[in-house]
Amino acid sequence: MTGLLKKILIIVVLLFTTLALYLNFILMPEYQGLKTGVSNYIIQSALRDTGSLNLITAVLYDYRAFDSLGESTVIFGAVSGIVLILSRKMLPVSSKGLSFIVKRTLGIITPFIGLFGLYVISHGHLSPGGGFQGGVILAAISIIFSIVYGSAFDYRRYSPQKKTILETGGALTFLTIGLAGLFFEGAFLHNLNFLTAEPGTLLSAGSIPYINIGVGFKVGAGLAIIFYSMIQKTFEEDY
Template sequence: MKKINFDKVFSFILVSLLGLFIMKVLYSVAGEEAARFTADHYISYGVDETGAINIITAILFDYRAFDTLGEATVIFTAASVVALLLPRHEASMLKTEFTPVVQQSIAFILPFLWIISIFLISYGHLSPGGGFSGGVIISAMSILIIFTYGYRYMTRRFNVKKLSLIEDIGALAFLTIGLAGIIAGGTFLANSQVGIYPGPPGELLSGGLMPLSNFAVAAKVGTGLSVIFLSLARED
């Protein structure tokens, strides 16, 4: 008979107990009449104050732009760490050959993906989307390229170094946009509150610096995720 691992049994009991407990707690908290101060404010005044119809983007890039900067930094750091720590081997796993049909159709799809991503980014403040989602699609493109045409094909055009460079530039751009707020007489990351062209809501040119921030974050997220994937793909 196999020896029982007491640590595992113990932790199983522990986790179950804890789970029950936390469920009970959550019930008790959910029963509370939640104050909705911040959320109400966003919904009621969000469009007027920021000029962006998409409140999520308004929150991400204006109300709480500082959090976004932090999150972007997290992704940036993660990309750097992955590139640093993963062993330096050439790809051997991704040698699956696809038929020309696949290669051709992917080549057909890629421009559309590009357009979609650009659309999502530039209309981020008007419709669902934004820098993060646009960036993810850009990184999906690089994943597709690696799968279909191989790791070497990708690295001949875009290696980790170049991608990181773009990432750096994107991040710096975001910082600079933040500094614009200071230049305009407000505080860091000030946007609509210092009157940087909120525009008529609904127009493409509205929301002040939000479209620019979207582009910066998209560049950063897209390349950051690509770097992570490229680094992971190097593993054999």
């Protein structure tokens, strides 16, 4: 493709984007503020509708679960973009890691970090937290391993291929639960009411805990892949 064609293509894309944004704004309904009563309904009815004690989680994974699914795809887009753009501009990272004391200390505290991340994911419908927050904590483990033990350690034990499988599995979990809502409840991503138990118990919010698990692994693996795409893996001792 010649330089002129590239410029024309860029201009066309910019024009279509500008037109789409303009139409989006002029077709947007007038803002009603708090007059709609949505917030009052959620405060009064979320526990009854979803079984979730955490109203934020009820909104994210029930009332507006479709939006959350779209937000989850942003991680996929970020991973793809960074891998494509930065794969040839990696930052040098030593594969030897840090001192023996730091390595042993991390080995002791890592299980507790992982346990806390899993707790935040699995209890997102009961207390502050959820899949996004817990996923970030899990991603931090992989990132810390690369820094403390060296890039070779993380690459051999938690390769990008394994992380990609985890991220894909998390996304498929989200989509599968959405299809289950369509099949059993008549609406895509509808909360699975037959899974709802007594409020306050671990599996008490229908499909919300399972969505949290899927999102947690997707976010955790996705952020770990982003980090690993930005570091150097070409040292001979890495292989």
